[in-house]
Amino acid sequence: MDIKDFDFHLPDDLIAQYPADKRDLSRLMLVDRADGVVSHRVFHDIKDMLVSGDVLVLNDTKVMQARVTGTKATGGAVELLLVEKTGKGADEWLCMGRASKGFNAGMKVFFDGGAFAEIVQAGSDGFLTARFSAPAERIMEKFGSVPLPPYIRRLPEAIDKARYQTVFAECQGAVAAPTAGLHFTPELLSEVKNKGVDVRFVTLHTGPGTFMPVRVADITGHKMLSEFYSIPPNTFQAVRVAKAEKRRVIAVGTTTARSLEAAVVNGFDNARLEGKTDLFIYPGFEFKALDGLLTNFHLPGSTLIMLTAAFGGHENIMSAYRTAVKEKYRFFSYGDAMLII
Numbered sequence: 001m002d003i004k005d006f007d008f009h010l011p012d013d014l015i016a017q018y019p020a021d022k023r024d025l026s027r028l029m030l031v032d033r034a035d036g037v038v039s040h041r042v043f044h045d046i047k048d049m050l051v052s053g054d055v056l057v058l059n060d061t062k063v064m065q066a067r068v069t070g071t072k073a074t075g076g077a078v079e080l081l082l083v084e085k086t087g088k089g090a091d092e093w094l095c096m097g098r099a100s101k102g103f104n105a106g107m108k109v110f111f112d113g114g115a116f117a118e119i120v121q122a123g124s125d126g127f128l129t130a131r132f133s134a135p136a137e138r139i140m141e142k143f144g145s146v147p148l149p150p151y152i153r154r155l156p157e158a159i160d161k162a163r164y165q166t167v168f169a170e171c172q173g174a175v176a177a178p179t180a181g182l183h184f185t186p187e188l189l190s191e192v193k194n195k196g197v198d199v200r201f202v203t204l205h206t207g208p209g210t211f212m213p214v215r216v217a218d219i220t221g222h223k224m225l226s227e228f229y230s231i232p233p234n235t236f237q238a239v240r241v242a243k244a245e246k247r248r249v250i251a252v253g254t255t256t257a258r259s260l261e262a263a264v265v266n267g268f269d270n271a272r273l274e275g276k277t278d279l280f281i282y283p284g285f286e287f288k289a290l291d292g293l294l295t296n297f298h299l300p301g302s303t304l305i306m307l308t309a310a311f312g313g314h315e316n317i318m319s320a321y322r323t324a325v326k327e328k329y330r331f332f333s334y335g336d337a338m339l340i341i
Helices: 043-049 136-143 158-163 179-183 186-194 233-244 254-263 303-312 314-326
Strands: 027-031 038-042 055-059 061-063 067-071 077-085 092-099 108-110 116-122 127-132 171-174 198-204 227-230 249-252 274-277 292-296 337-340
Touching: 027 043, 027 314, 038 043, 043 186, 043 337, 055 233, 055 254, 067 108, 067 136, 077 136, 179 292, 186 198, 198 233, 198 254, 227 254, 233 249, 249 254, 254 274, 254 292, 254 303, 292 303, 303 314, 303 337, 314 337
Parallel strands: 027 337, 055 198, 055 249, 061 171, 249 292
Antiparallel strands: 027 038, 067 077, 077 092, 092 127, 108 116, 116 127, 198 227, 227 274, 292 337
């Protein structure tokens, strides 16, 4: 498929720069997967669209304060985005970085209080490896900020520490929020559970790949960056039983969708419940786990809109996106939501 098949006109003023006043008062577009018919609701209404016996699966990853700033020995400013531990030492991390004259091995980045990071390796792909003199988690906590995505054109503010995090975030390790989950409040989740909906969790640590553009015309040539996922046995069993009993499994977010589908790509009898996945889902993909998908509105030409189109149908989704623009829905991380069912 051609990347142009996933393009649409998006006015800049529809890119949400701040979250809605209340999480569950975002707008919600309901898309019928069978015929593409859309209707318009408020997110809190999602409780009316779920029924007893549904399995609702959410991603409980927690966003790190992964963007840290320091200085070179010369005094120049340096910004590092900590992505994940390399496994080659307690405090060696894969990072992305920004410095006026780039990075080279042996260069040191200094932080207030005497801590520093030494560049072990600087690659040509935008990534580098850094070894920290103190636990990186402590440095992030003291000097880090929320790594807002690049289309939010402002510096992080106090509101982002809470709102760029789901209310059920548990397992720290992400550099981007699983944004479909941002709309839920504790009260709404309680209402959903009280209806008999089985609420379950997986973990996928969202990495920088969520922002990486597709740079090839033929999207089948795109390579996803690997991300760690883990599915608890009780979540997997709930999904498996629901599928056997013809009950619905609804994924909250593309990260949850990728976790579930990566686990069963070789079938439920050969499931892999933990590991790293670079699964790229685009139209033509055969879904084995999902019966519904809740997701935000995504960038033109992104892997996220491709996954959404794979599930909802290309024509259905591109038509729904044109409607969203016409109806002035808010887009991206702090924007509104779409439920495909």
